Amino acid sequence: MNSADIIALLPLILLTLATIAVMLAISFKRSHGLAAGLTALGFTATFLLLPAISRVAPHPVTPIYLVDTFGLFFSGLLLAASLVVTLLAYGYYETRSGFREEFYLLLLMSAMGGLVLVGSTHLVSLFIGLELLSVPLYTMVGFSRTARRSLEAALKYLVLAGVSSAFLLFGMALLFAATGSMDFSRILEMGRSGDASSTPLMAGLALIGVAVGFKLAIVPFHLWTPDVYEGAPAPTTSFVATVSKGAMTAVLLRLYLLAGGVIPDSTVTIFSILAILSMFTGNLLALMQNNVKRVLAYSSISHLGYLLVAFLAGGEYAVEAVTFYLTAYMVTSLGTFGIIALLSDREGEPELLQDYSGLFWRNPVAAGLFSLFLLSLAGIPMTAGFIGKFYLFAAGVDHSAWLLIGSLVINSAIGLFLLPPDCRFHVCRSRRKSHTNPSAGKRSGKPARADARFCGYFLVWGLPRVPDSSDPQRDNRLNSAYHSF
């Protein structure tokens, strides 16, 4: 373990230290502010160190974990998202009683799982990262123990995630059986050169595909998303929607780059069918929904469908399109769920659309930002969502993937139906109070608002800047991404 290895592993080390610090803090004196403060400190410290680490990149630490600019960029993304989730959680749990500090432990560990996943180049690190990300998540989903629905969501998530990781494992086993090695690049080489026995190899890839599909909530595997998003408390939902999906997309992107941007056309056809299906299912189901969190869950399914379009269209713009669209999607989801967390209080969260009516006049900032995020979800210009969608169009048109592009256009049109709740309910209604929870929107946690404004600021500015991280090998350290935002 020479000095370069230690520097490379610094983020993981720092997060472990932070976890231990939070554990000790809890054991000495239970204080919610301290726990949240320490977690936030841990995240920011790691975040700020990334540029320093990038000098030593790319540096493989043991054959299973690689720290390169690509991995650092996505780690930065995940850390930023986790930081925002911490702020949301602080604002969310401030008004609640009961054991709140453990949430931050789970958050730290789950984030660490994400970092491992992002840097993994080996099946083992893939598995470890995935499990480290998921297991704390089960408890985070079921964290508000009193709410029956939260427990139900946690159980569903646990069982289904368990099944999907079992599929993952069995797939890996078959790959290992077929190729004899567990390293991504070697497996891909053997797969391409065709000397590995094909059936277990393809079966293994298929089963890993199932696990990936589950994590990204692609159509046949998406059934868990709405219930988990609805049941889990708002900060956890934002974490699930952003960090876990972001990490898995990072893995997919790495595989895509290692495979040199070439995907066998049988996989392209099946995944484009899945992508189109997820677009349509996500948009159609979000149409008449009355529960805000379920609306956002379904629209996140359709957004992942759009993301897949970028992958499948391929070509020079694919990586850039995926990176930008993912970032825009993460920011928007953080924003929307942030607003929900911000508006929720002791009695519960403002779930039904009616709770938001007249919000504009009670809490204009929150309503303004919420409309902004919904506009970005729908991909209206002046928002980062539009630039993301524009990139998808560019990638698609560049490789004349007409079917995908066609369905993308149709779904954007259906996606516009999402707007009525945005306008009808909280901007267009008259001033009368909403009957379900009158205090909704009155209380505004300072840190949560700070972060919401940050997302808003970033969103609007997202428009003109386009990250030049088109090529992971090129130096796209975190600050270059920030520089360009």
Place this chain on the structure above:
Amino acid sequence: MLSLLWLVPTLPFLGFLILLLFGDRMTKTLVGIIGAGSVGLSALLTMVIGYQFLASPPPDHAFTQVLWTWFEVGGFRPEIAFRLDALSLVMASVVTFVGFLIHLYSIGYMHEDSSFSRFFAEMNLFVCMMLVLVLGDNLLLLYVGWEGVGLCSYLLIGFWYQEPANCTAAQKAFIVTRVGDTAMAIGFFLLVTQLGTLQVQDLMHKAGEMWEPGSGMAVAATLLLLGGAVGKSGQLPLQTWLPDAMAGPTPVSALIHAATMVTAGVYLIARTHALFALAPSVQFLVAVIGALTLLLAGFSALVQTDIKRILAYSTISQIGYMFLALGVGAWSAGMFHFMTHAFFKALLFLAAGAVIHALHHEQNIFKMGGLAKQLPVVFWTFLIGAGCLASIPLITSGFYSKDAILWYAFSSEGGSIWLWMAGLAGAFFTSIYTFRMVFIAFLGEPKGHIHHRPGPVMLVPLVVLAFLALFSGFIELPHNFAPVQMFSNLMDTVFHSHGHSHEEHSSAALEGILQLTAGIVSLIGVAAAYFLFLKDPSKVEKISSTPAGSFLQGFLLRGWDFDRLYDTLFVNPLMALARINKGDIVDSLYNGLASLTQMGHYRLKWIQNGAVRWYAAGLALGAVILLGVFIFT
């Protein structure tokens, strides 16, 4: 003095503006002064200009005054320019002079009406638009006047807008004339694209060069122009609006629907005579339309009970004569009949107006009667007008103008015996219905009592018009009477060689015989009217009581049922279709699309049933699909 030509239409326009902006704040007398005064001044100015034009005619008998270039697009460069030549001088002087008399008359007639200033504003606007139509140098400016006149007729017919019937009549007038105007507009497009200009003179010049007579282009252009003329002058296909236009006040009917506007079609054909000369078949069609219309209107007028509707149908019939004249190439005869007709028809309307005014808006001639003694002046002037209309030989101007038309219908190479026969029959029916009206309304025992006698301001115009009606005929005597052809000489400066070339082959004797027959026919008509309607009206009742008789009477009363024909063919189906499609089928198409997506939502919602095992089954299904695809492809 000629350079003041632009002032002729502008004066009434100024009158209109003043009345529009300050009308409701002025006293009635002031409104009257401005209203009648502006038209009067314009008439005076026209007289002066006319005198100077006749005394020292400008080069090639035309004076064009260009105000400014309207617009310039590609080669097409229309100008706002007024052109004075013999034809437009006659038209302008008739419009302004008769218009002035009618304005004077309406000061008295409309005195108790609440929106007195609005009436005069609209009348002034009408006179201005008519002058623009008449003096306009190019067809586009003519079209401005043409549509402006249509608008004013709409406003004035619907003057008493509280009454729904008036509004429908006004609407009908505007829409029917607009049908004709659209045909004319298409004609303009053809002319612009083919000849590149709408300036009347070089239009005719270019047409003469580029199109040989009878060519498809010439026929199409003239047919389309004829459509416009037919619409505005209430000729055969589009004549249904004129009888209903009587819903307006009587001075309006006198000015617009007798003297000036309805003859705009005649003016248009006369103005573009070279084009019509290029298309002899269309010219013959004009004659045929004229003949048919005069017969049809003549028959209808026989059975009308409303005095104004009789006069309306008689106007249609007399314009039919003008069309007949133009159709056979007798341009100056047509215009001469226009002038005399303007005088005596205006006279008849104003006299009828005086009667209606006196009997407090009673228009049914069977409810009048015995008015000769109670309104002597009105009776005598009405009698003179009726005489001219029935063209009593030698003494009335109507005889000279109608006789000229009959003569040319017979003799000119475009004419034929049948046209002459139709004209003669028309003349016979005209004299019958005219004197039927006179005997029933003015003679016989009095039925209604007189409220208030028409004041001098109403009687003076009647007398002046009576004088004009009687003596205007003598400026154009037939050849075998005397060598006095002042009017046709004047007109020849405009119509040049296209004039009637009848002198060579027919002798004066033949002309004499025809004149004799025309005179006798009108006298017989008067006698017949006397026996049928004054001596013993019972015979007429007997005929009309028979089923065939009453059906015929009803049929003719409704103007040969053209209204019902057009309603069933065009109006009702269109309205029904519009009402059915009020909800806009295309809109329901999009709503259908929206509900389709919502149906998709509910169908998919069924899959999310919340059970963990169902979700795991989803996962398993996905695994099976992926395995299948990966392994077997």
Place this chain on the structure above:
Amino acid sequence: MASIPLEVSLFLSGLLFSLGLLGVLVRRNILFILMSLEIMMNAAGLAFVAASSHWGVADGQVMFIFIVTVAAAEVSVGLALVLQLYRRIHTLDSDAVSVMRG
């Protein structure tokens, strides 16, 4: 003893895996679902061990140890959740746990 051919062991672990999957789909009691989850995990472990013995490398065994630990962690969290849920709804029937739907 003669080494067992790879295909046979893979087939056995595949069979075991699908048995576990069937268990998850069919059983109504949540505990049994967790148990069949364990079976699936171990089937994967078996496949790993078989593969590593075939290739003569120790990676498979190391992987199996990871699998066992992770499975244990998962199940413990699962049982804790089931405990809390039982206190709430006093039943272990997995279909009762479907309040959120649509």
Place this chain on the structure above:
Amino acid sequence: MSLVWLILIPMVGGLVAGLVARKNESLCRWISLSALILDSGIAINLFAHHWLGLDLPTSTRWLVEFQVEWIPRLGAGIHLAVDGLSLLMVLLTLFLGIIGVGASWTEIKTQVGFFHFNFLWILSGVIGVFLALDLLLFFFFWEVMLVPMYFLIGIWGHENRQYAAVKFFIFTQASGLVMLLSILVLVFTHAAGGELTFDYMKLLGTPMDGTFGLLVMLGFFLAFTVKLPAFPFHPWLPDAHTEAPTAGSIILAGILLKTGAYGLLRFVVPLFPAACQVFTPYALFLGVVGVLYGAMQAFAQSDLKRLVAYTSVSHMGFVLLGVFAWNDYALYGVVMQMICHGFSSGAQFMLVGALYERVHTREMGRMGGLWTTAPRLGAASMFFAMASLGLPGMGNFIAEFLVLAGLFKVSVTATSFASLGLIAATIYSLWLMRGTFFGPNDKQWKIADLNARELSLVAALVAGLVFLGFYPQPVLKAVHPALEALQQSTAQAPVPVAMNRR
């Protein structure tokens, strides 16, 4: 640089007006009015320069040009330029904007600040559309003007405003996305040949023929005909108009429809001459059907605003005919129609709004005989009803005359059917007057006549229309170089059949 100011001033004005409104509402109205007046000052001074032909380079096609890098990676730049055509459109936008602000002086009482904010941002979006010469920037402004309009209809509209607002938004947004697709295909086919750029001037020459070119052209055509609105895509207009507040209707009818027409003129035909040549018969058919269908729908309506909205559909049918006739008469006619329709329909909506403020209903069945109580309102409505049926003496007549004359050269049947539209126009205009001002006043309405403010707005519009009616030369002269350049751009392109039939 003045072009950037043209766009920024309404934006800034909107922001300031929005902020000020909390404290003092009337000040907010004055701010938005002064912002518009300042902006039109710049535009008029530009127009004066151009019209008097002072110091402007006659050689280049654009009077003023402003170009700066925006997204270098995609070759998209902020490229604003103005020629005769776009300058006239900007002037029309600002003029109707001022009329709109004036008309909504008393109508809007709730959230005045946010109203003016939205109102001014729509105007700046529209000005951006008229000035943008970079396709991405054009698309950006194209979408920017939608969101504030959506809020305008959705918040200050009448009873059924949500449905109308969403319908408007989805129609335009979805077609906008299709246009984005066509833009990208155009850009990438051009990039295959030359360098990757969104710049209009550079993209002009890209060879786009065969069915592929037709499909790409249809993408643009769809977006612009939805906005126009042409026949099959028009259902959003009546709902949007009925539910929008008066100011919203004025700018919706007066300006937003013109962006569709402008797009057809600027982008569709010059960029795809061959495809347009093939597509002309179908476009003419759509135009004719649009004219007749719109008119027939108009006189079937009993709701006043829906009637006037359908008249706009009919009038815009003429624009579609004129654009695809593509010769000098028709193009001048299209420009005149865009301007005069802006005046006449803007005025009609203002008057209908004024009537609604007094009578609180749009149903013609419950009105009738209002001439007695409000003669001035009646006279004004009569004037603009006559303008909308194309009475000579007003600009609309010249526009329709030129369009139909130009069309006559291309196809006689289309012209004759479209001329039926003139008759239908008469029917719906008289139907409008008959329903509201004439007929018996059996509801005994006692309503106030036009006050000084409304009269001044009406007077301005009347003067504009009569001036255009009798002396349109300045407008035609101003737009001459622009149209000449447009026709040149289609003339050079390799067109199988001579494109512009003189």
